[in-house]
Amino acid sequence: MLYILVSVVCYGQVDKLDFERRLNAAKNDSARAEVYRDALRHYARHNIDSLKYYSDKGIAYFRQRNYRLGEAHIIDQLSIIDQNQGRMDIARQRTQYALSIYRDLNYKPGIATTIGNLGALEAGVGNYENAIKYLIESLKLEETLGNTDVALTGYMNIATIYMQTGDTANSGKYLKIASDMAGKMPLSDKILGLYNMIGVQYAMTGQNEKAIECFLRNLELSDHPSFITAHVESLTYIGQYYLENGQPDKALSYLKEALAMARKNNIPELAANTLQEMAVIIKENDPATAAGLLNEALAIALQMGNKTFMATVYEHQVDVYKRLGKYKEALEASQMRTQVTDSLFATNKTSEINGLLATYELERSNSKVKDLEVKHMKRTAQRNLYLGILLGVGVLFIILFIFTRRSVMLNRKLRAQEAALQQLNGMKDKLFSIIAHDLRGPVARIPVILDIYEDPETPDDEKQFLLDNMRAHTKELIEMLEKLLLWGQSLVKGIMLQKETVNVSTYVMQDLALKKLALEEKDIAIVNKVAGDLNVQADATHFDFIVRNLITNAVKYTHDGGKVEIAADTHIRPGYVVLSVKDNGTGITPDMLTRIFTPVNSTPGTNNEKGTGIGLMLCNEFAILNGGEMWVESTEGKGATFFLALRQA
Known part of the structure; x- marks a missing residue:
């Protein structure tokens, strides 16, 4: 089924269309601001010229009078119109501008509303984690202000996010809260949107009869120009219902009617x-x-x-x-x-959303606990006072000393345990995030390629094209697996070190041979200046991994017909062999240069070669573990030189 995030403020019916008369009759700037907002709501889908006229006129008027609150109200209303008509980037910019004014003025109702709008915007483009943060912040403010209308929207938006992640248990919980609040409010486009969401909830949980009853009732209730958004939604939901229940012709008739109304009234998301x-x-x-x-x-x-x-x-x-x-x-x-x-x-990810909401609930509980703690501390102070009177100043000092010492020791242990847990959790998150992110792309494309390849109607030349594509993805996947598994082992088990005497030239030649095909494909010249008698003291596996990655990166970022130079020097740093791999390729940007040895997203090569983004990080870790060091020198557009210093054997 289709899920649509509810806009924070919906269009309502305008009682008087004589806006000029109402503006002239307004007794103060606050009343004028409300008239301008009514005009913008009315003309949003009917007359763009009039919409622009009243928005420009209102902003100019309030800026002339330095009434910033009125300006913020107009900007906020324009952002809602932009959001409802699909201009998400402009809506976000206007909402943030209005929020900055509200915060400067410390106007809490406006702050709460615009933060909720930001939550709706983020959810509308799939950024659910940011959406939840904004919505929770908005709800906290609304609880202190008692604004049920905006709070209703917040609960509806949270329920929508849960529906989009398939968590019907939690979506039902928040829909129930929203429904109880709506029962005490007059009918509006927003409340009709809530009823449509309840119909979707019924369909998601297999209660089809209740779902269609809800949609048909909403279609009847929304049959009014003031509720056009809810009416189009109801038509769409009914069409989807009949489609999922095996009646495509009937579904198509409702969807065509919905499409015509969405186009006519400029509702792009529904269209x-x-x-x-x-x-x-x-x-x-x-x-x-x-x-x-x-x-x-x-x-x-x-x-x-x-x-x-x-x-x-x-x-x-x-x-x-x-x-x-x-x-x-x-x-x-x-x-x-x-x-x-x-x-x-x-x-x-539902787990992240749950975690954010759980944090919100925990903060509310902690607030109550702190109140109890304050009361408890007062009672304890009174008790200690009585004990001090009875037992004397000496006994009181002893008690205070014991409790202070114990508290300090417990706090130290707690901080140490917290730091250890954060470190372990960070390593776990980093490992699983990178593995899931870097492997999903190549793996996801393989079934699609195979499916098209096995299609009997696929021509032979297309099959060859698909095989070549599959071969490239498989090589990419193997390289990712090798690096990710090695890094995962280093995080989980620790890196095992077995130092020995390693001949530099042997491994350079060996790794160049492995890249022979790539070198030939890009017509890259190799200049190898490594002497055959240079040895270093290092773990052979680690040294091979570093050399192979440096050569791979040099080839990856060198243009066709370019050159890669490999050299080894014993004079730059006495007692060390400094291996250098130089290319004349794309170079590295100043921003990337400062974090080149951290796990960043890999930049595609000159022929769009892919990478994992963790190869250089592992190289640096291995170099340090073997008692060495890595650094890089680069000018953007002129190539880069990577250096590896290891102790000479």
């Missing part, structure tokens, strides 16, 4: 979802038309910056292009889906 649903229905019988619908939906998603929806559209495009026999387009769509999914990595 995009409806286009996708229609494409799913017709793709078997009319894949060409389905492809056109998906392209239109993708264009809207790109404009809104909704990465989660982009990934879904790309997934459907793979299927449609295969039906049309366009295998290269199918492969490209699959790769784009992988890229979008990677960019959402670590932000769409």
Whole structure:
């Protein structure tokens, strides 16, 4: 089913359209600000020229009078309009600007509202972790202000995020809270959106009869120009319901009506979802038309910056292009889906969301505990006072000394344990995050390539193209596995060191032979100046890993027809052999140069070669473990030289 994040403020019905008369009759600037907001809400979908006229006029008026609160109200309303019409980046900029004004003025209702808006914006583009942080912060403020309308939106948005992650237990919990609050409020577009969400919850939990009853009732309640968003949503949900229950023709009729209304009233997010649903229905019988619908939906998603929806559209495009026999387009769509999914990595995990909300609940509990602790401390102080009177000053000092000493010792132990746990948890998170992120892309593309390859309609030349693509992905995957497993072993078990006398030239020649094919493909010249009699004292496995990675990186970032120079010197640092690998390739940016030996995202090579981003970090760790050092010198666009210093044998 389709899940739509509720906007923090929805359009409502305007009682009086004579805005000029209302502006003239306004008794103060606060009343004028409300009239301007009503005008913006009314003209948002009806008259863009009038919308611009009233927004420009209002901002100019309030700036002239230095009434910043009125200016913030107008900017805030414009951001909501931008969000509802899919202009997410502009909406975010306006919301942050309004928030800065509210904070300067310490206007807490505006602060709470705009922070909630930021949460809705982040969730709308798939950044759920940031969304939860904003929504929790907004709810904290609303609890102190007693603003039930904005608090209702916060609970609806949190429920929506849980629905998008498939956690129906928690989404049901927050929908129940929101429903109880809505029961005491007049009907609005927002409350109708809540009822649609409840219908989705029924469908997700298998209660189909309740779901369709809810959607049909909402369709009737929202049949009014003031509730156009909720009405289109209801049409879409009913269409999806009939599609999932085996009635595609009936579903298509509702979706067509929803699409027409969404286009007419400029609601891009609903139009995009409806286009996708229609494409799913017709793709078997009319894949060409389905492809056109998906392209239109993708264009809207790109404009809104909704990465989660982009990934879904790309997934459907793979299927449609295969039906049309366009295998290269199918492969490209699959790769784009992988890229979008990677960019959402670590932000769409229910466990992180649960953790953030649990922290919020914990903070509330801690606040109560602190109150009890304060009361307890007062009682303890009174008791100690009585004991001091009875037992004397000497006994009191002894007691205070004992308790102070014990408290200091316990605090020291607690801090030490906390630091150790944080370190272990950080290593675990870093290991699993990198493994999941770096392996997902190559592995995810393999089933798609195999599926297209096994299709009997795939031409032979396309199969060869797919085999070449598979070979490249497999080599990339093997290299990633080697580095990740070695690094994972070093984190979990510790790095085992077995030093011995290692001949530098032997390993340089050996690793150059392994890169022979890559060197020939890019026509790169090798200049090897390493003397055959130089030896270092190091672990042979570690030394081989460092040399192989430095040569691999030099080849990776050198342009076709370039040159790589390898040398070894005993004069730069007495008692050490300094191995250098120099290329005349792309070089390293100043920003990247400062963190080159940390696990950063790898930059593609000159021929778009991929990497894991942890190879140089491991090289540096191995160098230090073997009593050596690594450093780099580079000018962007002119190449780089990596140095490895190890003690001479």
